[in-house]
Amino acid sequence: xxxxxxxxxxxxxxxxxxxxxxxxxxxxxxxxxxxxxxxxxxxxxxxxxxxxxxxxxxxxxxxxxxxxxxxxxxxxxxxxxxxxxxxxxxxxxxxxxxxxxxxxxxxxxxxxxxxxxxxxxxxxxxxxxxxxxxxxxxxxxxxxxxxxxxxxxxxxxxxxxxxxxxxxxxxxxxxxxxxxxxxxxxxxxxxxxxxxxxxxxxxxxxxxxxxxxxxxxxxxxxxxxxxxxxxxxxxxxxxxxxxxxxxxxxxxxxxxxxxxxxxxxxxxxxxxxxxxxxxxxxxxxxxxxxxxxxxxxxxxxxxxxxxxxxxxxxxxxxxxxxxxxxxxxxxxxxxxxxxxxxxxxxxxxxxxxxxxxxxxxxxxxxxxxxxxxxxxxxxxxxxxxxxxxxxxxx
Amino acid sequence: xxxxxxxxxxxxxxxxxxxxxxxxxxxxxxxxxxxxxxxxxxxxxxxxxxxxxxxxxxxxxxxxxxxxxxxxxxxxxxxxxxxxxxxxxxxxxxxxxxxxxxxxxxxxxxxxxxxxxxxxxxxxxxxxxxxxxxxxxxxxxxxxxxxxxxxxxxxxxxxxxxxxxxxxxxxxxxxxxxxxxxxxxxxxxxxxxxxxxxxxxxxxxxxxxxxxxxxxxxxxxxxxxxxxxxxxxxxxxxxxxxxxxxxxxxxxxxxxxxxxxxxxxxxxxxxxxxxxxxxxxxxxxxxxxxxxxxxxxxxxxxxxxxxxxxxxxxxxxxxxxxxxxxxxxxxxxxxxxxxxxxxxxxxxxxxxxxxxxxxxxxxxxxxxxxxxxxxxxxxxxxxxxxxxxxxxxxxxxxxxxxxxxxxxxxxxxxxxxxxxxxxxxxxxxxxxxxxxxxxxxxxxxxx
Numbered sequence: 001x002x003x004x005x006x007x008x009x010x011x012x013x014x015x016x017x018x019x020x021x022x023x024x025x026x027x028x029x030x031x032x033x034x035x036x037x038x039x040x041x042x043x044x045x046x047x048x049x050x051x052x053x054x055x056x057x058x059x060x061x062x063x064x065x066x067x068x069x070x071x072x073x074x075x076x077x078x079x080x081x082x083x084x085x086x087x088x089x090x091x092x093x094x095x096x097x098x099x100x101x102x103x104x105x106x107x108x109x110x111x112x113x114x115x116x117x118x119x120x121x122x123x124x125x126x127x128x129x130x131x132x133x134x135x136x137x138x139x140x141x142x143x144x145x146x147x148x149x150x151x152x153x154x155x156x157x158x159x160x161x162x163x164x165x166x167x168x169x170x171x172x173x174x175x176x177x178x179x180x181x182x183x184x185x186x187x188x189x190x191x192x193x194x195x196x197x198x199x200x201x202x203x204x205x206x207x208x209x210x211x212x213x214x215x216x217x218x219x220x221x222x223x224x225x226x227x228x229x230x231x232x233x234x235x236x237x238x239x240x241x242x243x244x245x246x247x248x249x250x251x252x253x254x255x256x257x258x259x260x261x262x263x264x265x266x267x268x269x270x271x272x273x274x275x276x277x278x279x280x281x282x283x284x285x286x287x288x289x290x291x292x293x294x295x296x297x298x299x300x301x302x303x304x305x306x307x308x309x310x311x312x313x314x315x316x317x318x319x320x321x322x323x324x325x326x327x328x329x330x331x332x333x334x335x336x337x338x339x340x341x342x343x344x345x346x347x348x349x350x351x352x353x354x355x356x357x358x359x360x361x362x363x364x365x366x367x368x369x370x371x372x373x374x375x376x377x378x379x380x381x382x383x384x385x386x387x388x389x390x391x392x393x394x
Numbered sequence: 395x396x397x398x399x400x401x402x403x404x405x406x407x408x409x410x411x412x413x414x415x416x417x418x419x420x421x422x423x424x425x426x427x428x429x430x431x432x433x434x435x436x437x438x439x440x441x442x443x444x445x446x447x448x449x450x451x452x453x454x455x456x457x458x459x460x461x462x463x464x465x466x467x468x469x470x471x472x473x474x475x476x477x478x479x480x481x482x483x484x485x486x487x488x489x490x491x492x493x494x495x496x497x498x499x500x501x502x503x504x505x506x507x508x509x510x511x512x513x514x515x516x517x518x519x520x521x522x523x524x525x526x527x528x529x530x531x532x533x534x535x536x537x538x539x540x541x542x543x544x545x546x547x548x549x550x551x552x553x554x555x556x557x558x559x560x561x562x563x564x565x566x567x568x569x570x571x572x573x574x575x576x577x578x579x580x581x582x583x584x585x586x587x588x589x590x591x592x593x594x595x596x597x598x599x600x601x602x603x604x605x606x607x608x609x610x611x612x613x614x615x616x617x618x619x620x621x622x623x624x625x626x627x628x629x630x631x632x633x634x635x636x637x638x639x640x641x642x643x644x645x646x647x648x649x650x651x652x653x654x655x656x657x658x659x660x661x662x663x664x665x666x667x668x669x670x671x672x673x674x675x676x677x678x679x680x681x682x683x684x685x686x687x688x689x690x691x692x693x694x695x696x697x698x699x700x701x702x703x704x705x706x707x708x709x710x711x712x713x714x715x716x717x718x719x720x721x722x723x724x725x726x727x728x729x730x731x732x733x734x735x736x737x738x739x740x741x742x743x744x745x746x747x748x749x750x751x752x753x754x755x756x757x758x759x760x761x762x763x764x765x766x767x768x769x770x771x772x773x774x775x776x777x778x779x780x781x782x783x784x785x786x787x788x789x790x791x792x793x794x795x796x797x798x799x800x801x802x803x804x805x806x807x808x809x810x811x812x813x814x815x816x817x818x819x820x821x822x823x824x825x826x827x828x829x830x831x832x833x834x835x836x837x838x839x840x841x
Contacts, residue, residue, distance in 0.1 A: 036727040040761045046700040046811030051739035052818045053763020170767025272744035334770040
């Protein structure tokens, strides 16, 4: 501990106003501030300030996401073993999973952080903690087979176009992680959609063993023939409600574990980081829309229409996006009432895109981005209504 | 009596709350008048260094309003007159004589008070140098007298963590307080005495109170009460005065001498025995602090944790303030604070485990973080007692859309400072709103 102080003091000299590395000051500041918090005293009223800062706010989101990484690593390895004809062994699964996930995470963090530093240095703003959340979120939404250069491209697009060109965290209107994910989806559909990409193959195999189906539940439900019960087809493929809830099936690295999303959402709501209105609004919207589709479904209509709303909730990444993407405070609505509407529409749109648009098996990402664009409008409406109630003071 | 519940606000459980004990201090060697903390005035000095003054001698008056006078809180020799940058008059320091002499003002009997002309009464308060104790909403400026105000709110506390309790400063001064209220009633028929529930108040005050408010800080504030009871636009220029200042006013009018006594709270984590102190106007902070502080290095806050300003240890109590908080001045960097659960971190949020800690916590004068862009968490709107949306209002101010800012109700802002306090991005929201309001004052009121 005692060596830290002289080390920081000598380092700080190089980065301060007259130092040789003064342009890289934001980089130094962020690294130092993770380890020590230098006191900054208030000069104006109120003298006393709350202990919470944005750094901790964002760090708690990352804490909530860590279990997803643990689960994702195991699930990737487990699915790879199954697809290659081996029986799943915990340690082997974790080892294989780490081999697949760690490079993606490293690349995403390295590239994302580099972009943030570049912008911070050129635009002379501090490095924002938001970039860490973005970099933590993005790998969890990607398939384990994604080429590393695509992961790098995705995070670059997310950070630069989704956030930095608007001025950095706090001024972006889209969720940067989802922006990157969606960019990859539209730019490289071959590597991020279809049945093959969600499962890693090991031992030089080029195709999964016959007994293994790599199809995701969303793909099965979206492409089934008429006249069959969607629930039967899903359970034939092994997708029962329980299995979907626990998420041990091919999918994105950490997004399939609905039970972890529920725990994470609870954790973030309890700590006051995520807004419960958005999450509950999302779930309500999804349930209501799926329920209405159930009602209008006839014997001749698409079987997808009659899918139980609960399946919609636990399938794919809907709960992951509800808990971590829709609740991004910056790009979501800022008014309490508007947050309900915002959430409700995300849930509704998710179901509509899934069911009626066969090109997009998963609709939740697009739904969140779409509602991100409408968030300022919803806010504006609520603010107008609220300001009308004030007794004028002018 | 009306009961009002204020929904929003925030109670900070700060360590070092003052006890109800009242300690008396002997006279200090120097006292001072600090003009720079009286808003919207332009002083014209009436004394120079080495002049001798009595208690209540004219120190300075306002350049634009010659009848706005400020008088000396002590008798002795003017030791120094401090000027700040751009020759702002910062402080007039007076070295006290051992025997102090009073300036004599004419006194009024209770019977005469009820029959006297209102204009005459106003002139007497102005001549006596206490007109500045009364402030006018929404700008909190010293009022211009153009006939009866729509009302006067007498505040008996706002539930700030550290503020004098009415039961202490009113002890044995019931008559004086009654006299003061009678004087105020001569100015307007509508005198409102607002008592926050939970404050320790004597029985007679419970009888006199017209409004009782419950809620969190700043529920007893005049601006908050006005916001929640206002029914039409005419009320916006309501005046207000603090309960303790009513005593000063009464002392001037009834006894015909310039009052200098003040009951001050000395509190905070660095005070050995936080309590009430009977001292005088303009007392030096070091004089109060000799009363017992711990640790070597302090930060003094004059006037409450949320509304007060930091003042160096050689500073003085200013005209309006009745609270001094002594906070630790710990310059040590904190290691790995980001990863600690924070059982002793005072916070409004739920992001620290300290929410489970019922004991009061040590507060200090740090930002606890770096400034960031607004992330839209909405904490500020959750605590704002007058329903402003600071996260949107401050943006309208920054881009210069004053019309929009007025629609957001920035004139209702009571400057309680809670928005800045809770902001995780450490944006000085309260200061931005305050500056904008001051600019508006110059445009709308000041001629």
